[in-house]
Amino acid sequence: MSAAAPRLVALAEKILSGPLPVRVRAWDHSEAGPPDAPVLVIRHRRALRRILWRPGELGLARAWVAGELDVEGDLYRALDLLAELIWERPDDVPRRGALALARDPAVRQAVRELAKLAGPALPPPPPREENRSRGGLRHSLLRDRKAISHHYDVGNEFYELVLGPSMVYSCAYWEEGASPGFAGEGPTLEDAQRAKLDLICRKLALREGQRLLDVGGGWGSLVLHAAREYGVRAVAVTLSREQAAYARKRVAEEGLTDRVEIRVQDYREVADGPYDAISSVGMAEHVGEARYAEYAADLYGLLAPGGRLLNHQIARRPLADEEAYEVDRFIDAYVFPDGELAPVGRTVALLEEAGFEVRDVEAIREHYGLTLRAWVANLEADFARAARLTTPGRARVWRLYMAASALAFERNRIGVNQVLAVRTPSGGGAGLPLRPRVWSESVSG
Template identity: 45%
Template sequence: MSILTPTTTIADAFTSLLIGDLPFRFTAYDGSSAGPEDSPYGLHLRNERGLAYLVTAPGDLGLARAYTTGDLELVGAHPGDPYSALMQVKGSKTGLKFRTPNPIEALNIMRTVGITNLKPPPIPPQEHAPRWRRMMEGFLHSPERDAEVIHHHYDVSNRFYELVLGPSMTYTCACFPSEDATLEEAQFHKYDLVANKLQLQPGQRLLDVGCGWGGMVRHAAREYGVKALGVTLSAEQAYWAQQKIKEQGLEDLAEVRHLDYRDVPEGDFDAVSSIGLTEHIGVANYPAYFGFLRDKLKPQGRLLNHCITRADNKRTSTGAFIDRYVFPDGELTGSGKIITEIQDAGLEVHHEENLRMHYAMTLAGWNKNLVENWDECVAEVGEATARVWGLYIAGSRMGFVTNEIQLHQVLATKTVDGQSGFPLRPEWTP
């Protein structure tokens, strides 16, 4: 790598810190450019504020800040669905990784970008505080802190979620009965799969923790005659779910409370479903979490845990962008860890299933909805938030397609004295 001179352009400074070749076209407001001219995708740095974001937070976080504010523009792809552009970067030999400059390079880059750009611009309001600062606001995964981070992500706008998620208002992996099934059909099929794995019967009682907008609660009540209780830390979700329950005339069977799952007083449930909550719990809290769910079950009761996992059991972090912009305090681990903790809590595991590609298809549907409803989404939450969601959904889709992350359902029973109530073969079609 040659030493930069004081006359270096912004494009030269940008590419000099890359590890490997630039996998797309890069242009900047000073007229400089770099990267393949025939690339279908590119990034355009629009102004000095965007440059300051990149300089003061090198790597993913600086890119996310500049992109969120619109100072860094994606060329060739809709901001509601940048999946193809991300896959082009992913498919290159080196991706998009930066190195630390040596002292001489750093000095010359400072001369190029200007001393004023070394002062960090205001952090976009969509960005959550760093984890170390959140520690000052409450212990990790305390009820108060969990309530705050759930509010940050889920209490955006119920109308926005309707536009992105579709009529089902289901913010978890669907299960596609066929490749040409619609997203709504796949979400219904997912709820039916969970109900069948739990072997729900009329008159039984179901607890759905982290119930979101009440999709599983309403499905169990409407389709199976089950008395279902759902709890969520999101006030917006609880309000929407309560209104929908009334609208569908399910008040006698379905209930959604704005409540921490740890504060549910009832017990002796026939079944417990946890669909998309484990990601928020924290790996260190798994023993208490699965122990709590076990204690809510009657003997031979069933637990269905549905959550995003890593492809291995080695890491738990979600990365800076996800932690600061999407799921603060979220942690992911492998399905092996999930199964181990469920077993160590005293539950008997009978079945597990990986729905990785189903989540990739689900996310593609959400990206499509976001693009088709882009103007209304922007009017509802602002362009910066809509950009975050487009990037997050597409990035997550890429993670599932490339097998960096997976989605596992684990079915277990509260077996007592060797009696699980589980048949010799599953009742549903695996």
């Protein structure tokens, strides 16, 4: 039998109508493709069956998670070279496989030959890290708890390894011209996360004695910073029991139990307003389009007149046909079940419809690329331990997801924005400084 790699490359290039930008190493150790390119390692022909039955991102992801597909060399460069094949091609292939799309007889023949190379067996079951237990209505209280547990209840030690001492799982705020210092030079991830926490507190104009609600409070980093540095009384709500246990331990260790409360609670169940300020950082992506108006109205109702909301949220680019939007299949199956992204304009409109006055929108897209690269560096520095703390498949999911997301932010396919909104009193005085972005100025009244 002839070597597999040259056949794979020739067939792929015929199907794609262009050169394959990476080198290929097949399960028989044969290689083909550009000599200086990253190497796509196909360890088992099962990977081909997954891709043929689920062409596009999901099939590739399943092969990656199962360890049947890997990259040797620079992962970012490999993903960048493959971007047009993975992200920028419509992932709308019917269940019956690639033959359904191949109209060119030559392409159909190439797909048949690829199927023969993959072997006659049916596609293997998805790796077990894939989320497949989704009982209940989408974005119901029960289903949202399950989705959050899938993502966050994978072990606090794993997140300590990836996130570092700050334990902040959202975009950091880097200095101008910064490049993360992964070798002891330049600003650290912890510096940038501390700067982000303080930026939020200053935008919210927190003062001693005020009440702060942090929706989706994670491991408690923001409420700890706000209570320690600004003297507020803070409540953080999360649906993750592991996060809550970790956050409560931190609160006790810092002696802040009289000022900080950590609850396992859905934001829809919070009923002890009014609060002077609300932060929602990296949580609104879990809300969903159908529930967003409810989310905005609930937060508006929990704020005192004059209170501020800081909504920190990932956004996608708008589509010409918004009804054509589909949730990313890999992210939905392996990372954030039921997560949805919306254009920033839609988010602003829904906040305004709820009664908020939107006063500032700050786009910090480039900051997320830097943050994700720092997380990937943490993961890669101790990957074997990360795999032991969860599973090898879960560690591989996080490496692929974070590296691909870093490129998505850098290529402007997605962004992240901090939206500052106010429940403006009936008299119209919002209490903000006249000069925008001068967050250190005192609030009138």
